Amino acid sequence: MSDVFDTLVGQPDAAAALRHHARRPVHAYLLSGPAGADLASAALALAAAMQCEEHGCGRCDRCRRVLDGRDPDVTLVARSGIAWRIEELREAERVGRRRPLGAGRQVVVLEDIERALDAATPATPALLKTLEEPPSRTVFILTAHDLPPELETIVSRCVEVRLRALRPDEVAAALVADGASREEARAAAEAAGGDLRRARVLRRDPDVGARLEIWREAPRELNGTPAAAARVAERWHASLDEALAPLVALQAEELARREAAAREVGGRLTGRREIEEAHRREQRRYRVEEIRAGLQTLARVYRDRLREALDDERGADRARAALAALDAISEAGERITTSMNESLLLYDLALALRSP
Ligand SMILES: [Zn+2]
Numbered sequence: 001m002s003d004v005f006d007t008l009v010g011q012p013d014a015a016a017a018l019r020h021h022a023r024r025p026v027h028a029y030l031l032s033g034p035a036g037a038d039l040a041s042a043a044l045a046l047a048a049a050m051q052c053e054e055h056g057c058g059r060c061d062r063c064r065r066v067l068d069g070r071d072p073d074v075t076l077v078a079r080s081g082i083a084w085r086i087e088e089l090r091e092a093e094r095v096g097r098r099r100p101l102g103a104g105r106q107v108v109v110l111e112d113i114e115r116a117l118d119a120a121t122p123a124t125p126a127l128l129k130t131l132e133e134p135p136s137r138t139v140f141i142l143t144a145h146d147l148p149p150e151l152e153t154i155v156s157r158c159v160e161v162r163l164r165a166l167r168p169d170e171v172a173a174a175l176v177a178d179g180a181s182r183e184e185a186r187a188a189a190e191a192a193g194g195d196l197r198r199a200r201v202l203r204r205d206p207d208v209g210a211r212l213e214i215w216r217e218a219p220r221e222l223n224g225t226p227a228a229a230a231r232v233a234e235r236w237h238a239s240l241d242e243a244l245a246p247l248v249a250l251q252a253e254e255l256a257r258r259e260a261a262a263r264e265v266g267g268r269l270t271g272r273r274e275i276e277e278a279h280r281r282e283q284r285r286y287r288v289e290e291i292r293a294g295l296q297t298l299a300r301v302y303r304d305r306l307r308e309a310l311d312d313e314r315g316a317d318r319a320r321a322a323l324a325a326l327d328a329i330s331e332a333g334e335r336i337t338t339s340m341n342e343s344l345l346l347y348d349l350a351l352a353l354r355s356p
Helices: 012-023 037-050 061-067 088-099 113-117 125-132 149-156 168-178 182-192 196-202 208-221 226-264 272-311 314-334 344-354
Strands: 028-032 074-076 105-111 139-145 157-160
Touching: 012 037, 012 088, 012 157, 028 037, 028 168, 037 061, 037 105, 037 139, 061 196, 088 105, 088 125, 088 139, 113 125, 113 149, 113 157, 125 149, 168 182, 168 196, 182 196, 182 208, 182 226, 196 226, 196 272, 208 272, 226 272, 272 314, 272 344
Parallel strands: 028 139, 028 157, 074 105, 105 139
Antiparallel strands: none
16 A cells, blocks of 8 residues: 655655554654755655545645645744744744644644754754643654754654665665666766755756866865965856756746646645745755765865875875865865855855865
8 A cells, every 4th residue: 555655765664653653643753864864755744644534645635735835734834044043933833832724733844953053043942942732733843864962852852753864776776766767877876975856856967977077176276366266166156056957947847747736626736835935945955965065076086185195205295285175175064054155155165275
């Protein structure tokens, strides 16, 4: 028998746990898993299964409404910045206090809850308050890719369901099942690092190799001058805009499919604004992933340089420079999750990397 959890590729254990909980929900769940684990789809599937009379058949009207993001009793609380703001968490609490309109639960979804831990905002207590004694028909679903110790009290109030990272061969197999050729599937899976959604986008992206080349070539040009740094940062920036094009195309196709499905049953697609907002969020996340892939490429260049320098008895200066570059790359990687200013981040990085 198929159900909404069948879409969770390579997650039989998590799917079994979620199937069980969909029938007897507690008041808060934490879906966790390494980068690339598709926590958003798991959260949506769990929400659908809690509303559906058949616990997530995937075919009924209720299931479809939840999966399309237009069920009035399932709210994905929007986050405007990179970190959660207190007002947004209060909004989550407010929605959680509402009685559901239909049969089923009032489901409130908060994604990437680890982003509540911005040092400047005391958002963690606000989140705890949100999870305190919700009404009996309310369920919170939180997701987090990593769980710093500060989140311990939050974790302790939730039932945690862990998802695993997919291996590249599993991602490739899923793409072949989608209709990709083996070579296409292998290349996209390698570049996506276990992230199936990203692999699905990369599969239709012929320029991914050329974009990584831009990152790989950058160290040759960087000489510590602001002019060179600005040129390289500008090129990185332009490549991010290009990277988004296949994702935007995929989202447009998905929207068209939903519109066609709505027409088939004689209606109009409702919740278009929510869908578009979700698409914008996904685009922001995708840009961050793209920068991460670029940083990994850069780091490989400097690790190679470090190895060569260490093999050379007169290579001490070059080894030091490569180590400094690796530090700058890792600092940029940390900044991505907190900094809104992408241009500045790229420029600072380019300036910090100088060729020895
Ligand atoms: Zn259903």
